[in-house]
Amino acid sequence: MSSEKPHPSRDAESCGACQNHGFCEGRGLAVFKEGSWTSNPVAIQTLGICPALAVTTRLENSLVMGGAMIFVVMGSSFLLSLLRHWTPRRVRLIASVAVIATFVIIIDQFLRAFYWDMSRQLGPYVGLIITNCIVLGRAEAFAMQNKPQLAIIDALAAGIGFTAILAIVGFFRELLGEGTVLGFTVLDPQWYTKNLVMVLAPGAFVVMGFLIAFFNWLQHGNADKS
Amino acid sequence: MSETQSLLAILVTAALTNNILLAKFLGMCSFLSCSRQIGTALGLGVAVTFVLTGTIMVNYLIYHHLLVPLGLEHLMMIVFIAVIAGCVQFVEMFVERFSPRLYFALGIFLPLIAVNCAILGASLFMVIDKYSFWETLAFGLGSGLGWLLAIVLLAGLRKRMGYGDPPKPFRGVAITMIVTGIMALAFMGFAGIGQ
Numbered sequence: 001m002s003s004e005k006p007h008p009s010r011d012a013e014s015c016g017a018c019q020n021h022g023f024c025e026g027r028g029l030a031v032f033k034e035g036s037w038t039s040n041p042v043a044i045q046t047l048g049i050c051p052a053l054a055v056t057t058r059l060e061n062s063l064v065m066g067g068a069m070i071f072v073v074m075g076s077s078f079l080l081s082l083l084r085h086w087t088p089r090r091v092r093l094i095a096s097v098a099v100i101a102t103f104v105i106i107i108d109q110f111l112r113a114f115y116w117d118m119s120r121q122l123g124p125y126v127g128l129i130i131t132n133c134i135v136l137g138r139a140e141a142f143a144m145q146n147k148p149q150l151a152i153i154d155a156l157a158a159g160i161g162f163t164a165i166l167a168i169v170g171f172f173r174e175l176l177g178e179g180t181v182l183g184f185t186v187l188d189p190q191w192y193t194k195n196l197v198m199v200l201a202p203g204a205f206v207v208m209g210f211l212i213a214f215f216n217w218l219q220h221g222n223a224d225k226s
Numbered sequence: 227m228s229e230t231q232s233l234l235a236i237l238v239t240a241a242l243t244n245n246i247l248l249a250k251f252l253g254m255c256s257f258l259s260c261s262r263q264i265g266t267a268l269g270l271g272v273a274v275t276f277v278l279t280g281t282i283m284v285n286y287l288i289y290h291h292l293l294v295p296l297g298l299e300h301l302m303m304i305v306f307i308a309v310i311a312g313c314v315q316f317v318e319m320f321v322e323r324f325s326p327r328l329y330f331a332l333g334i335f336l337p338l339i340a341v342n343c344a345i346l347g348a349s350l351f352m353v354i355d356k357y358s359f360w361e362t363l364a365f366g367l368g369s370g371l372g373w374l375l376a377i378v379l380l381a382g383l384r385k386r387m388g389y390g391d392p393p394k395p396f397r398g399v400a401i402t403m404i405v406t407g408i409m410a411l412a413f414m415g416f417a418g419i420g421q
Contacts, residue, residue: 046255046258046399047255049251049254049255049258050251050252050253050254050255050343050347051251053251053254054250054251054252094311097307097311098304101303101304101307102304104303105300105301105303105304108303109300123350123354124347124350124351124354127303127346127350128252128343128346128347128350130303130307130346131307131342131343131346132343133255197411200414201248201249201250201251201407201410201414202407202408202410202411202414203407204251204407205403205404205406205407205410206403206404206407208403209396209399209400209401209402209403209404209406209407210400210404212399212400212403213393213395213396213400213401214395216394216395216396216397216398216400217395220394220395
């Protein structure tokens with residue numbers, strides 16, 4: 001693991017915001033908005049796509065996965081930010097992965113112990129949070145350079161941004177695929193034919209494609225991105 | 227069904243029906259960002275196939291002969307990721323030495339194989355699906371080849387997509403996702419093979 005990651009390029013901007021406001025209280029909100037909306041990890045930066053596609057067959061699964069993600073990203077960002085002065089730069093990637101893996105193991109064991117059915121449905125995707133670019137990206141790009149209070153806000157923002165996208169995708173896939181929301185029947189099977197493709201893999205890709213396009217449209221309108 | 231046949235079935239299923247990328251969504255990051263040129267896609271695909279097959283075998287041996295007897299199954303994730311990181315380091319040195327051109331073409335994505343979730347994911351599926359030694363080999367090889375096939379096909383499609391004119395918000399990742407969805411739909415046509 002001897003590499004630099006492509007940094008989500010928002011560090012410089014939030015630092016600039018701090019200088020403009022002149023005090024750091026104004027920064028928390030800016031960091032939060034940036035992390036969850038302006039540079040939403042999934043829809044804008046297209047990081048962490050794998051779980052966003054894999055576990056979103058139902059809204060409930062999406063929410064549990066989002067919760068696990070928030071726990072891991074907040075815990076690891078907070079801890080790495082506390083340790084940032086004691087972590088030599090050469091081993092910081094190994095250190096980050098070890099810290100992240102610890103939190104992932106905690107949440108995985110927790111789900112296994114108390115929510116066995118859910119744990120089985122999520123399968124390996126909880127364990128795969130370790131390799132999720134969002135967690136490592138937040139640790140590398142933000143937590144390693146900032147105070148723990150701010151790092152935890154940033155992590156919460158990324159986690160909520162992630163959960164929101166998962167919830168939207170899960171909502172549409174469950175609604176169109178099974179006609180239900182959180183298990184309650186919404187579209188009556190008497191007139192609505194269940195569209196199984198939405199539950200299967202292709203539906204995930206198509207819903208995600210339209211969602212990303214929608215976010216592009218919201219933020220840039222019909223103008224060119226560049 | 228003889229043993230060879232069932233191994234072949236696992237390989238074909240892993241590569242086509244249950245394609246690790248199109249049905250299990252693993253390895254999307256590098257799939258999206260390294261699929262602009264067929265050459266790069268092919269190089270990365272071969273590297274992933276090699277690392278995936280190698281690490282899944284090492285992980286199989288470690289899991290069944292070290293972690294299970296000692297009762298340390300909960301450590302599997304951290305052990306797996308360490309094995310993968312070591313293996314990627316090795317491949318990186320190898321590629322740098324023997325094919326500098328490919329090394330520069332892959333750039334950052336070579337070390338990033340270490341955090342490619344297809345590789346860790348395959349090892350986790352190996353544990354969940356309780357494969358035997360030879361089945362693990364077939365599954366690993368099939369998954370790697372399936373990933374290779376998917377990324378090379380997408381690279382070919384993206385080359386053609388350059389001539390298209392989608393609405394502006396769809397340009398880039400969005401249209402690629404939808405095309406991938408259609409490809410996944412096509413791959414579902416393989417369902418039933420190898421059963």
